Amino acid sequence: MLDWLYTAISWVMARWHSLWNWAFGYPPAESGLSGLAWVLAIVFLVVTIRLILFPLFVKQVKSQRAMQELQPELQKLRKQYGSDRQGLAVAMQQLQKERGVNPLAGCLPILPQIPIFLSLFHVLRRLAPEKQGLYSWTDELTDQAARAKLFGAPISASFNMSGAKEQAILEIASYTTIRTVAFVLIVVMCATTYFTQKQIMARSGPVEGQAAMVQKLMLYGVPISLFVSGFIFPIGVLIYWMVNNLWTLGQQFFILRKMPPPGSDAAKAKAGADKPAIDPRTLAPKPGAKPVRNKPGRTAASPTVAPDSTVDGVPDGSAPDPAAPSTGATASRNGSGSGSRPGSGQGPANRGKRKRR
Template identity: 75%
Template sequence: MLDWLYTAISWVMARWHSLWNLVFGDPPPESGLGGLTWVLAIVFLVVTIRVILFPLFVKQIKSQRAMQELQPEMAKLRKQYGSDRQGLSQAMMALQKERGVNPLAGCLPILPQIPVFLALFHVLRRLAPGKEGLYSWSDELTDEAAKAKLFGAPISSSFNMDGAKEQAILDIEGVTYTNIRIVAFVLIVIMCFTTYFTQKQIMKRSGPVEGQAAMVQKILLYVMPAGLFVSGFLFPIGVLLYWFTNNLWTLGQQFFILRKMPPPGSDAAKAKAAAEKPAIDPKTLAPKPGAKPVRPKGGRPATPPTTPPVGGSAPSADGGTGNGRPSGGKPGGSTAAGQSPPNRGKRKRR
């Protein structure tokens, strides 16, 4: 039923293997470089899948942040509806629909990776020296992949093996069960530790949570690595390499996202908001030309007063000298515009 998926995974691996063969000059299959081409094929299978899924990862981040912004309103709804679970559920669904938030978007990047992992596990589990061609591979390519080594351990071998496959792998020149188990155990430990740190980073990325969500996060933090440690003894070395590479990609991707989009309420988010806040230009605070400066409460005026000249008075806003006398007139008097002073008129008549 899933043959199409097994064929697609094996085809992608074969294409990457051919590319690395060209890079390294088509090395012999039994050489170290021959095994390296298959190791790099598995590594770049991860790269291919994760690049395709990157838009879903960005959508997951946006969905998580949108759900965090809705938490205060959802808390109000819980208080409002109390024990009415049906009404609370309908109100929450209406709120999420109004804001365009989909809670299931947080699972988008994880779901497509599950069938890819199962398909690779199926292909490598069936891989063995001398076996017929698997899916899109020829007999020769299948045998070459089965004998490809990582630090002396074939990628098709696992910590625990039995039956005809075990005998076929141990018949490969230079392969020992001890070497296989050392490489497999080291990869299992590394896989568990990277899974733990990946889950810690996911918790940091999603921000603070409460209630059942916090409990689920703690369970995944410890239960998932423990489950992988137990099941890792059955995984082929190629699958352990796939999982380890996938964890490294996730760690790097989330580190990038956390720097660019820190979780709301975190110290990094506050520091970023403060750095992006525009600085106030002092020139914008100065009064406009001709405007009266405003004296702030408990402080100095925005602009310093004009210093009066020696022996005189500073000009006032109405054109006077600032001492109650209008310029060009007697004390307390005024001169209408367009009229001559009376004294000047009498002098002209004389």
């Protein structure tokens, strides 16, 4: 039933293998570069699939952001309906329909990858030296893929093997080499899966209740289940899963940098950075103006000046006229000064006194 998908997967791998063989100058099948060409074919199979699924990933992120924005309203609905689960479900569906939110959009990038992973597992499991051509591959190409090695371990081999395939594989590689390479890839696959789940939790933001339990189960349950099942995966499948996780880590790191989850510290910092900076010079007092420093609990008030108080003939608080001659200069021109009549009260000392009320 899935032969068309097996054929498509094998065809894409063959095209990438031909490209890398051309880049390496068509090395012989027994050389290390031939094995590297098949490994890169698996790597770029991941790249091809993830580029095709990238629009679904963007839609997934937007759906998760929209669901986060609906959380306050969903909490109100839960309080409003209480134990009426049927009414709550109808109200939630109506709210999601009005806002154009689809909760299933969060699963869009994952669902298409499941049959692709199973197809690659099926193709590599059937690989064996000197076997007839598989799907779109010729007999020669199938034999080359079965003999292609990564660090001395064939990509068609697995940690645990049995039957005729085990005998054929052990003729070209040792069990020690195969199990060493396979175990290292299993550990790396589980570690990258764990960090991928951590990033998914960071991207979706804080959750409560049953959703938090599901996240914790995915965080620890998926890596443990992969560690158990990884012993029967061919090395090529381990490479596929590891590269797929690395792609997801890089993709989510980019999304978290550009679109941090609402309410996170990164989102608050980004919102603060988007605000225009205030020039501190605009807050400084104007030249010649006295800065106002208010005391706690008091308001600033302008000083009151008596209207008839004068200093040197100028009302207190007002600027003197620079064109007006000073009192001492006037006295000198009139010939008065130190030679004024005693007691006249018109001497420079008396004229320079302040008149106070």
